[in-house]
Amino acid sequence: MKRAPLILLLCAAASLSASAAERSQPGATVESVVAFAKRLSPELRGAVLEADAASQRVGAAGVQPDPTVTLQAWDVNNKGVGQTWIGAEQTFRLWGKTDLEKGIALADADTARRQSDATEVDLVARVKAAYAQYGAAFRALDLSNSLKRRVDQLLELLRLRYGASSVDQQEVIKAELEAANAAADVARREGEAKSAVARLNALIGRDARAPLAPAKGFAPLKTKLSLAGVQELARSSNPLLAATHAQVRSATGTKALTDLNYYPDVTVGANLVQPRNGETSGMFLLGVKVPLQYEAKDAEQRAASASLGAARARNDALRIRLDGEVAEAWYRLEAIRKAIKIFEQRQLSPAKLSVDTARIGFDAGTTPLATLFESERRLRAVELELLALRVEEQGKYADLERLAGGAL
Structure with missing residues (x-):
């Protein structure tokens, strides 16, 4: 009884060491791989930095121009400087121009942030699909090794029976x-498994030969999804669609700003006049920039209108395409799941039964060797096809999540 606490402590230590190993070496679960990808991916890091640069540019937008400080010397001759003028001028952009510039910069920053989110969502979807291929590659390798072991055992048995029973040379050759x-x-499957490791490591941002923990299985997926629900989620949460919304806001602000270019900016200034002999006096300045280049401003206005129309058209096109892509992925996912049920219920069990029956018959001498091999190959083909369907299911589900803007 006294050893029980020691055993519990040892189990707890083993559990902690296993969890620490999983944190240091991803691959056991899809969550561990996604976490590494978010932390290490240079593609995602670049998108985040671009979004940060756009957000920093907001602080430089919508501000008045810097003032101008002047120092002028008048009546300069051989007697010296007759008058000294010290002044300052400030141009004010009125009519709400600075507010519009600030709004445009905010919309551009939102566009960059949404595009960064889209990069992350796309990366996660690709990582999940690659993780499914990684797990399936090693599962297929296990199936091939299992079949190889059974065939090798059968070959050894036939060699032992050859010459001592009814086993002839043709059966040994077969x-x-x-x-x-x-x-x-098995050799081909080993190559595919290494390729899957390299592909997944590249997406994570690690060396292609870096080790990965054995996959514990496919990620669990929701079974009840409605097409209308996923489409609604995509319309509200898809980051690329949100980016086009922000582009429309930016183009709208740019169009409004070109409309205000017909209104002049105002410059206000003041000078302190210090004569060589006499009293110090002041001087005030009020200037108005007259917008005479109407042709240029008309061209800017037409360009802004066209850009706004293009942004709205891109937004509509993306929304329509998004609905179609969601429907395509959803119908494909439903078809895959139906096929998986058919394989599980109507092919996998009969194939296993066929192998068991053939083995019993071969041991009893009533089933030919070719029939046993055929049943083994049929079972492996069904298992591999079912595995491929599982991978496709994971991939289409990841596509749906990408289109919806995140986990479903």
């Missing part, structure tokens, strides 16, 4: 050929 095919398939 088994050797089958073992060679199984070994070749």
Whole structure:
């Protein structure tokens, strides 16, 4: 009884060490891989920095021009300076121009931030799809190794029986050929597994040969999704659509600013006049910039109107395309899930039963060797097809999440 606390402590220490290993080496779960990708991906880091640069530019927008300080010397001759003028001038941009500039900069910053969000959402979707391929590649390798072990055991059994029973040389040759095919398939699967590791590491931002923890399985997915619900979520949360909304706001502000360019800016100034002999006096200045270049301003206004129309058209086009892409991915996901059910219920169980029956029959001498090999190959083909459907299901679900702007 006294050893129980020690055992509990050892179990707790093992659990802590396992969790620490999982944190240091991703791959066990899709969440661990996504966390590494968000932290290490240079693609995402660049998008975040671009969004930060755009937000910093907001502080430089919508401010009045810097004042001008002047020092003038008048009546300069061989006797010296007759008058000294010290003054300052300030140009004021009126009529709400600075507020519009600030609004345009805010909309541009929002556009950059939404595009950064879109980069993150797209990266997460690609990582999830690659993680499904990574887990499936090692599961397929396990299936191939399992088949290779069964074929090797059967080959060894036939070699032992050859010459001592009814097993002839042709059956041994068939088994050797089958073992060679199984070994070749294992070699191919090993290459695919390494390729999946390299692909996933590249997306995360790690070295292609960096180790990954064994995958614990496919990520759990929601089974009840409505097409209308996902489309509504995409319209409200898709970052690219939100970016086009921000572009429309920016173009609207730019159009309003070109309208105000017909209104003049005002310059106010004052000078302190210090004569060589006499009293100090003052001088005041009021200047108005006259907007005479109407052709240039008309051209700016037409360009801004066209840009605003283009932004609205892009927004509408993206919204329509988004609805279509969501529907396409949703219908494809539903079809994949139906196919998975058919394979599980109507193909996987009969294929397993066929293998069991063939093995019993072969041991009893009533089933030919070719029939046993055929049943083994059929079972592996069904398992691999089911695995491919699982990968496709994960990929289409990740596409839906990307279109919806995040986890469903």
